[in-house]
Amino acid sequence: MQFFIDTADTDAIRELYATGLADGVTTNPSLIRKSGRDFKQVIAEICAMVDGPVSAEVLATAADTMVEEGRALASLAGNVVVKLPLTLDGLKACRQLSQDGIATNVTLCFSANQALLAAKAGATYISPFIGRLDDIHIDGMELIREIRVIYDNYGFETQILAASIRGPLHVKESALAGADVMTAPPEVIRALATHPLTDKGLATFLKDAAAAGISV
Numbered sequence: 001m002q003f004f005i006d007t008a009d010t011d012a013i014r015e016l017y018a019t020g021l022a023d024g025v026t027t028n029p030s031l032i033r034k035s036g037r038d039f040k041q042v043i044a045e046i047c048a049m050v051d052g053p054v055s056a057e058v059l060a061t062a063a064d065t066m067v068e069e070g071r072a073l074a075s076l077a078g079n080v081v082v083k084l085p086l087t088l089d090g091l092k093a094c095r096q097l098s099q100d101g102i103a104t105n106v107t108l109c110f111s112a113n114q115a116l117l118a119a120k121a122g123a124t125y126i127s128p129f130i131g132r133l134d135d136i137h138i139d140g141m142e143l144i145r146e147i148r149v150i151y152d153n154y155g156f157e158t159q160i161l162a163a164s165i166r167g168p169l170h171v172k173e174s175a176l177a178g179a180d181v182m183t184a185p186p187e188v189i190r191a192l193a194t195h196p197l198t199d200k201g202l203a204t205f206l207k208d209a210a211a212a213g214i215s216v
């Protein structure tokens with residue numbers, strides 16, 4: 001499973017990417033706004049910081065303008081992935097950009113039928129939003145499972161990018177469901193490594209080593 005960092009905070013990306021556990025970055029207009037930075041400048045900076053895919057979202061809603069914006073974003077760096085909303089115009093733009101050889105991430109996906117269309121449009125990634133479905137009492141993880149079955153039924157190469165991840169359980173369940181990628185805020189990724197029994201066990205080991213005068 002690939003791990004993408006869901007943020008436009010370059011300090012947080014730098015720190016987490018240094019662990020070697022992250023494979024890419026996703027952003028969206030809300031995350032760019034939260035960064036307080038110039039959109040294209042922060043995307044270019046992130047692309048220079050990581051080797052993997054960096055998703056940057058178009059703002060247009062008409063297909064032809066989405067394509068223009070997508071080509072402009074793709075020109076910023078070779079690892080830019082153009083994010084497009086799951087609308088008919090977004091799917092039309094996705095097909096054109098995919099034919100241009102530009103990587104695409106179709107986002108704001110909330111149904112299996114939407115994901116089926118994204119695969120038919122040649123999307124590189126599909127981003128089903130788990131947390132936002134959970135928020136309205138619909139099982140977001142069931143969507144991941146449905147998409148996995150559909151994509152495997154037809155050999156679609158579009159990668160399932162589990163998004164709107166709210167905590168470690170979403171990561172585990174997405175992995176069990178066979179998502180190819182997950183994207184999560186930096187604090188969620190860091191939380192994956194923690195367990196109270198690990199902390200307790202390590203403290204005991206170090207205390208016993210000190211008491212016995214053990215050193216390496």
Ligand code: G3P
Pocket residue numbers: 006026027028129131132163164165183
């Ligand atoms: O990549 C999509 C993600 O940023 C959305 O997360 O928590 O706003 O639903 P959230």
